[in-house]
Amino acid sequence: MAEARKRRRMRISAIVGTLPMIVVAVGVYVIGIAFTFYWSFTSSRLFPNNNFVGFSQYERLWHDDRWEIAVQNIWIFGVLLIAFSMVFGYLLAVFMDQRIRQEDTFRSIFLYPFAMSLIVTGLIWQWMLDPNFGIENTIHTLGWTSFQFSPLVDQKTAIYGLVVAGIWQSSGVTMAILLAGLRGIDGEIWKAAKVDGIPSWRVYLFIALPMMRGAIGTAFVLQCVGVVRVYDLVVAMTGGGPGIATNMPAVYVIQMITSSQNVGLGMAAATMMLLPVITVLALIGLVRWIAARRQAAAIRRELATS
């Protein structure tokens, strides 16, 4: 009796101790998301209301040029940034793996931009890409007057300026994660490859790369989460401009709930941001579930035959 009561008290302590977690998990990630979803079907302006308007906010959203540009931008930004950052990061990791001197110094240099705020990164590159004072003008004064490198002033190219800043900020992290992955590979493959006379670039490309799926996945996920959340960089570097050329979904939502006072539309946009995340997570869950089932079935067959 006493023992059972004591155990129950213990369990209550554990629940009390994790109360903040329960409140956040349910309050923010269930109820909060439910409210966002609900408000996206209302005509809420500055404050939420309960005036149900069906899908009309979503209709408005997909007819809004700003949103269209924002979606287009996040694709350009995301695909280019992740591709460049992965390739550049892996190249850096491979070169770092060549028993070089001063490895720690190089690592510190490649990684320090990641320690700084994206506001700082944005301001640094706003300056570097400034047509009057930045790289372009400096090259001009050196005598190459036709040189052009000021993407931020043109609506068509401003998004690529953001990509440059993004690469500068995040390639070092990709390098660090992929280098950890490289070092985690069994060292025997180098001896084996040497015996077989396989050149090392082929080992890195065709043998090492497929063996470090975990590290690649980690780097990829980290980049994706960063891309979807990109807000500070845009605000600091372009403010979404010139015009609306560098708008992004994350910026759009904040604009809607603050200056534009259009909560209903903002919540529809927020729901659209959540949709791909849920889809990808569901797919990963499904793949794991199928794999687990297959494994279980295989084990059962194994047991049946033995």
Next chain:
Amino acid sequence: MTDTSAPAMTLPADAREPQGPKPHRISPARIGVYGFLLISAVFFLIPLYVMLVTSFKTMPEIRLGHLFNLPQTWTVQPWIDAWMNACTGRDCNGLSPGFWNSVKIAVPSVIVSIIIASINGYALSFWRYKFANVFFGLLVFGAFVPYQVVIYPLIMALRQVHLFSTLPGIIIIHTIFGMPILTILFRNYYAAMPVELFKAARVDGAGFWQVFLRIMLPMSVPITIVAVILQVTGIWNDFLFGVVFAGRSNWPMTVQLNNIVNTTTGTRAYNVDMAATIVTAAVPLVVYFISGRWFVRGIAAGAVKG
């Protein structure tokens, strides 16, 4: 996320020696390796170098446009202006109020969020009550949710309890958004501890809090260091939550920096802007250079979420 047992810290950030093929002394390949790394290092370092030299130049010299030259006449006035006199709108107090606001936000946020997350991790590893893993699964899901999806419901919730635009409000927000990653971090750490340790303490009659305070806490120093690094840099670098939740009188340094640089009317004092940017980046950079490899470990641990 159906499988919440997956996130394991499998990345030995720097576990082994480089395993690349053994190099010859000096060969063209060797020169190529160092050439690539040095050019990359220049790419990463040039923005910082430009910022530093510009912040010590006078405005007339900046207008000449020699971005890479050292200052002809060195001046520290831009640094003094950035700290005390730079204007955001009508206030001309420089960055120093923002610095102290950031300290006031970061210190309690770091402490509160780490205390809560360590209790979460401990309870999830040793006191799994019914549904505990459901809450944890929701938190892991939350690690992937774009902030914009839950920001508006949180604004409304904090308004209800009159904490919107207050210091406690922004501390709560940082605690909420830090919780997913920190909880994963601590849970994985405690899960790797020998369960016998816990059982022995239980046999001796220690309860939930006693085991935590006497056994687990003293053994949590390494993971706490990682968590502190992660939180200090993360919260210091935050812009979005600061600008939305802190309120004008509590705006953190990143927000004031962006205001100083991007909303100034009239001629821009680039040297002051650069000095202000470096001052804002200084705290996370110092943390980064002191912590060295711990920082990488934090990224890797925080990144392994899927």
